[in-house]
Amino acid sequence: MQKELAVKNLDKIVTKVEAARLRVSQHHIVKIIAISKYSTAEDISALYEVGQRAFGENKVQDLKTKEEKLDELPIEWHFVGRLQKNKINNLIDLNPTLMHSLDSLELAEELNKKLEAKNKKMSCLLQINSAYEESKAGVDPKNAIEIYKEILNSCKNIRLKGVMSIGAHTDDKEVVKKSFLTTKNIFDEVVPLGAKYCSMGMSSDFELAIACGSNMVRIGSSLFK
């Protein structure tokens, strides 16, 4: 990616995020995570050069390859994909800033066990399947608060920092909005328990997600096109 294109893509997203967050409140700060899963280390580097600092991957192996290639840049790495059990140790070794996709109590317990064995901690978000789509990972909204509390109580090596959702996969804005609000309501209930991040919104729906209370957006295709 040329520098001009990196500037253009990033400016466009930053401007839109800024407008969307100001519509919520002057004090509503939104963090942009650039999801680089379909992009090269060179493209990541181009976006870094124009100011983007946080990047996310959805495969442990890709995270490892890109982290190693971009070792000299102080990038903040996020993990947003489905975590297979046999990749847990690899992810721990990569030391991500935030893992967005803790999608079951079982995975949390497994991750916690392996963190304990390595004497490490990991900051995570509980993924909620607010769209009730079978293709999507995440806990059922009905059980989310109970599971959130259970992880806080029983997984001492996990620093639970909030919730994450992928918006409903439809052009019907009302349906997408409803899925975001479901997650936001759960987020509000866990804020007293220390939750900081409500990670929702991708290229196609981040403005709506921010309007619904998201404070962390995960943008891939519109930044790297």
Ligand SMILES: *Cc1c(COP(=O)(O)O)cnc(C)c1O
């Ligand atoms: C790919 C991905 C994104 C970014 O999606 P775009 O539509 O390309 O912006 C966000 N979150 C997750 C979990 C992803 O896998």
